[in-house]
Amino acid sequence: MVLVPTKLFLTKGVGKHRDKLQSFELALRNAGIQHCNLVSVSSIIPPNCKIISAEEGIKLLKPGQITFVVLAQNSTNEPNRLISASIGLALPKDRSFYGYLSEYHSYGESAKKVSDYAEDLAATMLATTLGIEFDADKAWDEKKQVFRMSGKIVKTTSITQTARGDLNGLWTTVVAAAVFIVE
Numbered sequence: 001m002v003l004v005p006t007k008l009f010l011t012k013g014v015g016k017h018r019d020k021l022q023s024f025e026l027a028l029r030n031a032g033i034q035h036c037n038l039v040s041v042s043s044i045i046p047p048n049c050k051i052i053s054a055e056e057g058i059k060l061l062k063p064g065q066i067t068f069v070v071l072a073q074n075s076t077n078e079p080n081r082l083i084s085a086s087i088g089l090a091l092p093k094d095r096s097f098y099g100y101l102s103e104y105h106s107y108g109e110s111a112k113k114v115s116d117y118a119e120d121l122a123a124t125m126l127a128t129t130l131g132i133e134f135d136a137d138k139a140w141d142e143k144k145q146v147f148r149m150s151g152k153i154v155k156t157t158s159i160t161q162t163a164r165g166d167l168n169g170l171w172t173t174v175v176a177a178a179v180f181i182v183e
Contacts, residue, residue: 005068005180007050009057010087012161012176020075023171027073027161031175032058036067041180043070043125045091045099052181060181068180072103072118075173076165082108085176086160088118090126093154100125101178111162116140119158123147 011033015026028034032054061067072085088102102121106114120140127134127147134146147153161174 003068003182004046005049005182006046007052007057007060007181007183008045009052009054009179009181010089010157010159010177011054011058011179012085012159012174014161014163014172014174016166016170016172018170020077020171020173023075023173024073024175027173027175031177033061033067033069033177033179035063036061036065038067038069038071040071041068043101043103043122045089045101047096047098049099049180051089051091057179057181060183061179068182070101070103070178072105072176073173074105074107075171076107077169077171078165079167079169081165082162083165083172083174084109084111084114084160084162085174086114086118086158087176087178088115088120088122088158089156089178090119090122090153091155092126092130093152097130100129103176111160114162115158115160118160119156122158123153123156126153
């Protein structure tokens, strides 16, 4: 049996609870994927895989379903500590070729910085497989321009969840996920 996803969607969530595991479950619930058995996979978007909305994708999931995800997560019980989780996505212009996903999680970084970094990671992985030459030390905005000018990368995006640790010391968990649909 060959399992190749035909669709994927991006989602994110945050949860807070006195127990770390429960805060993770609440973050998954906030993201709409708590009812699935999540299996972490690496970073490849299959050729011709359709990107759909989270609303549309969540409707396709069934309770207990084995669901493949690229998952970024982070947790803290330190009051006011900024945490983040992000998924970056890069698609080639030629959709018969595969794309890339990246996961990134950090402390103390703004949502924009985290989003840009996750997007940069995915685009860089795709660019290197497509033979696009660029300076890896350049800022994301500069690399994004090189990628676009190459005509080989059609879309990059990211989804990011940030949160500050609960002031009363509850566990705070953030998740970002690329969820694959196998039909």
